[in-house]
Amino acid sequence: MHGIKTNILLTGTRTIATLASGVIGLIATADDADAALFPLNKPAPITDLRSALAKTGTTGTLGPALEAIYDQVSPIVIVVRVAEGDDEAEQDAAVIGSAGLYTGMYALLAAEAQTGYRPRVLGAPGLDSQAVTTAFATVAKKLRGRVYASAIGDTIAEAKTYRENFAARELSLIWPNWSNDFAGDAVARALGLRAQIDEETGWHKSLSNVAVAGVTGISKDLFFDIQDETTDVAALNDSDIVTMIRSPSGGFVYWGNRTCSDEPLFAFEPAVRTSQMLQDEIALGLIWAQDRPLTKALIKDCLEAINAKFRRLVTQGRLIGGKAWFDGELNPAEDLAAGKLVIDYDFTPTAPLEGLTLNQRITDKYYADLAAQLAA
Incomplete structure (x- = not known):
C-alpha cells in the first residue's frame, strides 16, 4: 500500500446499561379470557394494560389481578394463563406446571426468549398455596426476581407459623389482605406497587410505606403504633412478614422491609434486589x-x-x-x-x-x- 491506513481500535470503557427491573410476571386463571391475547401456558406480553382489561373475561383471577395492578401503574406484564382446576391439588399442578415443558410458572423462564422481557416482579395472586409459593421461589431464583405471596392463616399466630416454612431471599410474604373481595388483592397490588416504585424511584427502595391505590381498608383488625414495639404490626414484621397499616399521614400502605432469607446479609428487600440487578447489569454490560x-x-x-x-x-x-x-x-x-x-x-x-x-x-x-x- 502506498498511502495511509487507519486502524479502528475498539478499546476504552463501555457504559453498563440499566435494565428494566419492574416487569411483572403474573400467573392467573380465566377460562373465558381472550385466548389469542392470553394463550394457555404461554408467556403473553401485555404492554397496554388498559386495553387488555377488556379481554380478561369474568372468571378466575386474571381480571381482578390486572385491575389491582392497573390501579397502581401500567407496567409491562407477562401473563401466563393456566387452566382452572377442580380442586386445590389440580389447581396447584396447573399453576406450577412443568419445568421440562415450560408450562405454568415455568413458562416465565422462557419469557425473555419469546417476548424480549424478563419478568422480575412475580406472583400468582389468589392461587399462591404453600406448594405454589415454594415452587415460585425456585423460579424467582433462576430469574433473579422477587415473589410476593400470601402468608396463609386466619390469625397472626398462624401467619407467623406459616412463615417458618420458607428460607428464600427472593420471597416476601404478605398478611393479611386488603378488604376487597379478591383473595389475592394484597399480592396483586404489591406487584403493581413494586413496578411503580421501580419506575418512579428505583429498585433500591422497598415496598414499605408507599401509598397503595384502590383500597379502602384491611381485612383484619391490627393494632399499630409507630412508637410501640409490642403491636400486632411489630409482631408480624419481627417474623419477616410484610403487613399493612392505615398510615398516620393518610392512606393505606404496606409495612415491612424483610424477606424470608436465612442469610442476614439479605434480610432487607433492597439488599436482595440490589444484588440481583448488579449481577445482571454487570454481566450483560x-x-x-x-x-x-x-x-x-x-x-x-x-x-x-x-x-x-x-x-x-x-x-x-x-x-x-x-x-x-x-x-x-x-x-x-x-x-x-x-x-x-x-x-x-x-x-x-x-x-x-x-x-x-x-x-x-x-x-x-x-x-x-x-x-x-x-x-x-
Whole structure:
C-alpha cells in the first residue's frame, strides 16, 4: 500500500446499561379470557394494560389481578394463563406446571426468549398455596426476581407459623389482605406497587410505606403504633412478614422491609434486589469483552466499566459504595493463558431506615434564655 491506513481500535470503557427491573410476571386463571391475547401456558406480553382489561373475561383471577395492578401503574406484564382446576391439588399442578415443558410458572423462564422481557416482579395472586409459593421461589431464583405471596392463616399466630416454612431471599410474604373481595388483592397490588416504585424511584427502595391505590381498608383488625414495639404490626414484621397499616399521614400502605432469607446479609428487600440487578447489569454490560484478546488493556476496560457503573449508582443514591478490582492471587498466569479471568467486586446496598430512635430530654435551660431576652 502506498498511502495511509487507519486502524479502528475498539478499546476504552463501555457504559453498563440499566435494565428494566419492574416487569411483572403474573400467573392467573380465566377460562373465558381472550385466548389469542392470553394463550394457555404461554408467556403473553401485555404492554397496554388498559386495553387488555377488556379481554380478561369474568372468571378466575386474571381480571381482578390486572385491575389491582392497573390501579397502581401500567407496567409491562407477562401473563401466563393456566387452566382452572377442580380442586386445590389440580389447581396447584396447573399453576406450577412443568419445568421440562415450560408450562405454568415455568413458562416465565422462557419469557425473555419469546417476548424480549424478563419478568422480575412475580406472583400468582389468589392461587399462591404453600406448594405454589415454594415452587415460585425456585423460579424467582433462576430469574433473579422477587415473589410476593400470601402468608396463609386466619390469625397472626398462624401467619407467623406459616412463615417458618420458607428460607428464600427472593420471597416476601404478605398478611393479611386488603378488604376487597379478591383473595389475592394484597399480592396483586404489591406487584403493581413494586413496578411503580421501580419506575418512579428505583429498585433500591422497598415496598414499605408507599401509598397503595384502590383500597379502602384491611381485612383484619391490627393494632399499630409507630412508637410501640409490642403491636400486632411489630409482631408480624419481627417474623419477616410484610403487613399493612392505615398510615398516620393518610392512606393505606404496606409495612415491612424483610424477606424470608436465612442469610442476614439479605434480610432487607433492597439488599436482595440490589444484588440481583448488579449481577445482571454487570454481566450483560461486559458481553462485549467476551472472546476478545485477554490483554492488560481489556482487564482495565472491564474494571473501569464496573467502577463507572458504581459511581453512577452512588450518585443516584441507589448504592452506598462499590468497587471492582483485580486480584493477582486469583488470576495465576496459567489461568490467564487459558482464557480465564476473575474480577472481584463488592458493594454496600442502601438499607431502609427501619428503626429511628429519638432521645427526648426535659430541661429548664431555655428559661435562662428567656430571662436574658426580657432583660434586653
